[in-house]
Amino acid sequence: MSGAGEAGGVWVLADPRAGTAAQAQGIAERLDVPFRVVPLEWGPLAALPLAWPSLAGLSAAVRAALTPPWPRLVISAGRRAAPVSRWLRRRGARTVHCMRPGVGAADFDLLVIGRHDGARPAANVMPVLGATHRVSPAALARAREEWASLGALPGPRVALLLGGPVRSAGMDPAAALAVLDRVLPGAGSVLATTSRRTGEAAGAALAARLSGVPGVLHRWGEAGPNPYAGFLAQADRVVVTADSVSMLSEALATAAPVFVAGELPGAPRHRALLAALEGAGQVVPLDRYPAAPPRAPLDESGRVAEAVRARFLV
Structure with a gap:
């Protein structure tokens, strides 16, 4: 929930990037208290490494x-x-911050940092697997009901979540098709979604290859309701590209086996993330598809919210 601030209330500082904002909002939504979402907009000074408490970047x-x-x-x-x-x-608030803050780490009451970022142990550091997010058990239950029609598709239902290079014109269509072709044999239906980074060319290639295949393709930017949460809620298997920390983390909120596609040479953070998730038994490389050991849903947002509630709200 969100609303106007009140004395002693909770504020969520929402970065313009949806995936970043979701890390903070996902924790707030699990606290079961009212909170105010403060949308942030950056000014020219935001790009500077501001080393002091300041509003100068806004x-x-x-x-x-x-x-x-x-x-x-x-x-x-x-x-x-x-x-x-x-x-x-400095005005009396307790502070919970997700991701590395850059400078001033000691100036936060709690830092929620992915294990793949290798933060040094400290009293105010809480390591998490992946990242916090808004795909809670309750959100999945709502999506399962809202998108019940997806549950009627032939099984096994494979959710295919495609990202793309962080700085690029888009995902190579051949690479996107290679992932799809790996999961098509044995799939009863495919629930595929592209993201902002996937690009039009890869999206068009997927649409052509999926013609006649049972399932749904949602291309980024399409009008109408976004079935992404419904895909996760109704999937028997989830395949996600390795580039997106957000999509990987959200996929792990399900009980379905999660398969990771692709490599990112020169991206040590992503390689460290995949190593941590694979070491914890949460993901399986796509080359082992469809074999995967059973796994329990990962709820790091709930775990962090429980710690925040106990430390700062009780």
Whole structure:
């Protein structure tokens, strides 16, 4: 829930990037208390490594909107939000921050950092597998009901979640088709989605190859309801590309086996993430598809929320 701030309330500093904002909001949504979402907009100074508590990186409009009463608890994510959170801490807030803050790590009450980032152990550091997110057990239950029609598709239902290179014109269509062709044999139906980074060419290639295959293809930017949560809720297997920390983490909220496709040479953080997830028995490389050991859903957002509630709200 979200709403106006109140004395002693909870604020979520929402980065403009949806995946980053979801890390903070996913924790807040599990606290079972009202909270205010503060959408952040960056000004020219946001790109600088601001080493002190400051609102200098914000746009003038957002700075003007930050007024008392100040919150009791602030939840933020991403390097650019860190100086804002620290500024609010100077006004009495307790601070929970996701991802490395850049500087001032000791200036947070709790840092939620992925194990793949290799943070040094500290009293205020809480390591997590992957990243926190908004795909909670309750959200999956709602999606299972809302998208019940997907459950009527032939099984096994394979959810295919495609990302793409972080800095690129899009995913190579041949690479996208190679992943699809790996999962098509034995699939009763395919629930495929592209992301902002996948690109039009790969999306068009998928659409052509999936013509006549039972299932649904949702291409990024399409009008109408987004079935992404329904795909996760109704999938018997999930295949996700290795580039997206968010999609990998969200896939692990399901009880389905999760297979990881692709490599990212020169991306040590992603390689470390995959090693941590595979070591914990949470993911399996796509070359072993469809064999996978049983796994339990991973609920790091709930675990963090429980710690936040116990430390700062009770």
